[in-house]
Amino acid sequence: MIEGLYETHIQVSNLENAVRFYTEVLGLEFAHYDETRPIAFLWIGENKKAMLGLWEQSGSIHKRHFAFSCSKDFILKDANIFLEKNELQSYNFLKNGSNEPMVFAWMPAIALYFDDPDGNQLEFIHILEGKGKPELGVLSYEEWIKINSTHQNEL
Template sequence: MIKGLYETHVQVSDLENAIQFYTEILGLQLAHRDETRPIAFLWIGKGKEFMLGLWEQKENLQTRHFAFTSTKEDILNRSVEFLKNKDLIPYNFLKDGSIQPMVFAWMPALAIYFNDPDGNQLEFISVLEGEGKPELGVLSYEDWMQQQ
């Protein structure tokens, strides 16, 4: 029955600012803006593959986390530079001051994090080939490759 996750929604404090961030900074496409309430929908990917909903919430904003699918090559070779060029601060899951992507060994998957203007925690992630090794925890890509 379930074939994937089609959409997710996040709360934002300023809908106009959020639309600008997700379209101009991250490159998503505005799909629809509901003129009767402060909500906008954005396409992720081509051909209406996935959708992100932005809901303006002026009080009691609850931040969330979600991840954008990426490629291993893009995460390793372009993600940090891409984020810095957009004045975004990349960080890894461990929040140890490093801006290098990390591997979640249990999956395994390579990831790098950053925040939107409201503090929603965003991630670029790529599932890696091979079997997971949960006992390794979270480690650098170089350390992961040495374990292979």
């Protein structure tokens, strides 16, 4: 029945600035602006496979969180460089001052976080191969690799 998540919507304080951020910085493709209400739609990834709606809201906005699927190599090698180049601060799930990606062992997945100009929490995420290990919690990618290579040597 359900095959995936098609779209999500967030509130932004300035629609023009938000569209510029998501298209020029993050590379999403502009899809449509609804002139009857302050909303813009953007394509995420391959055209018409997923969509982001940006709703301009006056006053305070409700901040949201969502994640973009990315390659493991991008997250490990290029994400921090990309974010710094675009004057965005990256952080890990623990918000402990480190900007190194972390692994959610229960999935398993590697992720890195940053905020959009309105404070919405965005995430780059990649699902890793293998079985989840919920007992490990959240750990560094290096720890994840070490634990998995140790277990493979035991087989």
